[in-house]
Amino acid sequence: MNRLQHLKIKDQLFILISFIMAVSLILILSGVQYTFRVYDQQIYRKSSQVLMMSSKSIEDELKKIEDVSYQITTDQNIQTNLLKAGQDQNKYDRYKIKRDIWDKLSEYTGSKRYIKSIHLFDAYQTEYSAGASLTEALKRQIDRLIEKAAERKGGNAWVTMPGVNGELLSARQIRSYHHLNFDHLGIVLIVADLKSIVGDLPQDWGEGAGKIAMSDGTKLFFSESPLKKMDALRLSSADQNGYDIVNKNGRRFFVSYVKSSYENWTYWSLIPFDAMFSKITAMKSIFISLFILFFFTAVLFGRKMARGMTSPIEKLVAAMKNVQNGDFKTEPLPKAPPERQDEVSVLNRAFITMVERINQLIAENYEKQLMIKETEFKALQAQINPHFLYNTLESINWLAKMNRQPQISKMTESLGFLLRNAVNMKSDVLTIEEEADIVLHYFTIQQFRFAERLVYEVEIDPIVKMCPVPKMILQPLAENAITYCLEPVLDPCRISIKAWKSGGFAYLTVKDNGPGMDEDFLDKAKKGLVQTRGKGIGLQNIDERMKLMFGGGYGLHISSQKNKGTEITIKIPFQSGVS
Structure with missing residues (x-):
């Protein structure tokens, strides 16, 4: 120590920096080694994840085949023919039954890519098949397959095929749905x-993908791996999934396994360890060499670089402490110029932007809270007025009936109906039938106003009555028809509202015999550039609501000719009712 004190300052500084860098080198190399160990574990986990994705893809395809077996067992044509097969039939009828079943099985065989063949045995052991022929080994196991299918009581049973690598058997009992007696019709x-299925799995999952094998807990029933003695592995492991490194014939292999929740199967993946980690080993050597070179560079320039890097960081830390204490002002921290793109400068600008955004969000949140309180107050006020108005209309209706004024009573009832639907906030979606009721009450009121000048008809096909539509779309269109067709002229105005189904769509039309529109006015109306006379819902608003609910392919279409009237058509998807 005394000897060190007698050295020159530059030598002391050099020794001190060298000592610090040497200790840093040892610590960092230890940290790098630990990091690579963690990375190795991540690779192990990735391999397990790839195996899980592979198993899911396999089971997805098997579920599709399982769906086909269910469709076959519930096929009305097959059910009917199997019931006939149990009755006394002549030779031609038996041939026709076989031909019908064979035809249906052929259709199902071609419906899925991975179905090699379909075999159906009726209750009398008569075979109907499509696709590849049934092997003798499988024929000898028919009784066992019938027993397994019967245990599932109509459910699907997956059966492995001993001695056959690459095939899997789906067995399902066919039960009669006639009168729900569930009699056994066959298998x-x-x-x-x-x-x-395994061969068509994606090949771009990287080094985590290996050779796939499948076992049923005691033995392998499928393997694409060249290593045939995989049954020596932990086939009976209690873990749901995991991985291990095993030695076979002097070679190391990475083995991962995943147990299936779909069936009592275990999926295995086998990857040569050296092939998997050769790149990582090379990267370790390259990284260590580069770090040693960096060590000598850091000894020479470390002090200057450290001073240049720590100064702005210290300012940034001070600003962060101010934010931690609740002070969101960034004036003491100068913003780095945009031309500087180093990490510290980017972090500096990002922090200042973040603080400014927090201040903005605080202000916006405060304003929103005020608006919420104001809206709640207005909503509370609005609860009183509709009930008061309903009660008043009921009183007017009662007085009209007492004084034998049916017209006033009818108008009051229709106005009350319209008012209730207009202010009802429970649902924004009504059925076409409910929309038609609103229009009928609206026409009732207008009929008393215009008398014989207004002629209307509303025809709703019963099949589309329950189709859902946005609330208040027909009444505004009827109001526009009266405003632009009836009010300007003295002649009778005919307004027709119809709804029907065509293909997979439902259509609604509002048609009048008014003065119509020329092409220029019609073009402006379609673009929403026409200023309406009232304060109601415009055509563009209705069109936007339709597109918002059903998509861009639906909405409102206007067709009109001068002096020939106007027709507005609404196209929506046909649905059976409001969801």
């Missing part, structure tokens, strides 16, 4: 091409 077997 359907679907041979699935498991090898093709």
